[in-house]
Amino acid sequence: MVIKKQEEVAKNIRKMSKIIILASGTGSNANKIIQHFENNNVEISLIATNNKNAGVITIANENKIPTFFINRENFESDFLENLKNINPDLIVLAGFLWKIPVKIINTFNNKIINIHPSLLPKFGGKGMYGHFVHESVYNSKEKESGITIHYVNENYDEGQIIKQFKVDISSNDTPIDIESKVRKLEIEYFAKTIEEILKNK
Numbered sequence: 200m201v202i203k204k205q206e207e208v209a210k211n212i213r214k215m216s217k218i219i220i221l222a223s224g225t226g227s228n229a230n231k232i233i234q235h236f237e238n239n240n241v242e243i244s245l246i247a248t249n250n251k252n253a254g255v256i257t258i259a260n261e262n263k264i265p266t267f268f269i270n271r272e273n274f275e276s277d278f279l280e281n282l283k284n285i286n287p288d289l290i291v292l293a294g295f296l297w298k299i300p301v302k303i304i305n306t307f308n309n310k311i312i313n314i315h316p317s318l319l320p321k322f323g324g325k326g327m328y329g330h331f332v333h334e335s336v337y338n339s340k341e342k343e344s345g346i347t348i349h350y351v352n353e354n355y356d357e358g359q360i361i362k363q364f365k366v367d368i369s370s371n372d373t374p375i376d377i378e379s380k381v382r383k384l385e386i387e388y389f390a391k392t393i394e395e396i397l398k399n400k
């Protein structure tokens with residue numbers, strides 16, 4: 200009986216995962232991730248941002264998740280130390296606009312993922328974020344767009360693709376319509392994909 204209990208505890212510890220979220224914006228993706236893992240064996244250990252006005256800070260506070268403010272000086276020092284102390288299973292970029300320093304990428308090899316609001320390799324790279332992406336998709340008269348969830352390497356939006364989800368664009372869709380279709384995909388699939396990645400780790 201006692202042995203069985205110990206086994207159960209060990210199983211639970213193995214399953215317990217820690218995530219850190221980095222976000223610069225409103226935090227709708229971060230919010231969905233928090234909700235998705237609410238009754239799960241996954242802890243959102245930290246939410247870090249480089250933007251003092253980011254909506255994601257309110258979301259973190261409401262959910263009693265510790266926050267960290269990243270600036271150019273502490274990114275590779277204090278912040279990296281925090282990451283090492285927490286030792287997360289996954290670092291999730293959910294609308295984080297700064298490039299991740301190579302030192303952090305090397306320390307957390309294959310543990311940093313990003314969501315990009317287009318079907319990479321199309322419409323990625325420096326300066327391709329938010330409405331710029333959707334306007335470019337619109338101007339190129341694309342028939343479809345979507346999201347790409349990918350590992351992060353030293354180049355913007357070039358890491359190995361994990362999963363993509365697509366949506367059709369009709370000829371009368373505006374850039375705002377395209378954005379809203381893509382955002383629906385983000386809310387539907389990002390957290391589920393994170394769960395799959397954690398299960399396979």
Ligand code: GRF
Pocket residue numbers: 222223224225226227228229293294295314315316329385
């Ligand atoms: C999303 O469109 C995401 O794909 C992109 O940045 C945006 C973040 O939005 N990388 P939010 O802050 O999660 O609302």
